[in-house]
Amino acid sequence: xxxxxxxxxxxxxxxxxxxxxxxxxxxxxxxxxxxxxxxxxxxxxxxxxxxxxxxxxxxxxxxxxxxxxxxxxxxxxxxxxxxxxxxxxxxxxxxx
Numbered sequence: 838x839x840x841x842x843x844x845x846x847x848x849x850x851x852x853x854x855x856x857x858x859x860x861x862x863x864x865x866x867x868x869x870x871x872x873x874x875x876x877x878x879x880x881x882x883x884x885x886x887x888x889x890x891x892x893x894x895x896x897x898x899x900x901x902x903x904x905x906x907x908x909x910x911x912x913x914x915x916x917x918x919x920x921x922x923x924x925x926x927x928x929x930x931x932x933x
Contacts, residue, residue: 860900861925864916867897871915878915 863882870878870885879893886893897916900906905922909915918926 855896855899857903857905857922857925858929858931860896860903860905861918861922862931863893863896864900864906864918864922865926865931867893867916868918876914 866882866885867878870881873881877890879890879897882888883890883893897906900916900922901908904919905925906916906918909917
């Protein structure tokens with residue numbers, strides 16, 4: 838009984854979260870979406886994945902927090918992969 842309780846300690850309910858690869862792919866998709874709608878790439882990606890654009894924005898912010906992406910420039914729309922983000926994609930065999 839105690840072993841079962843200890844085994845569950847530290848685990849939280851809900852999803853397991855997303856990997857760095859997931860975030861790097863999202864940034865890449867947003868870069869491609871800039872070609873479709875340069876003013877609203879998050880909306881393009883949101884439609885593709887049936888997400889809210891705010892969710893996409895939050896995911897992109899998390900990718901930046903993890904060091905996988907960076908903003909193109911102050912006051913400009915768009916994201917770009919950092920070297921770490923590119924390495925994550927390459928390590929999984931991502932080739933676009």
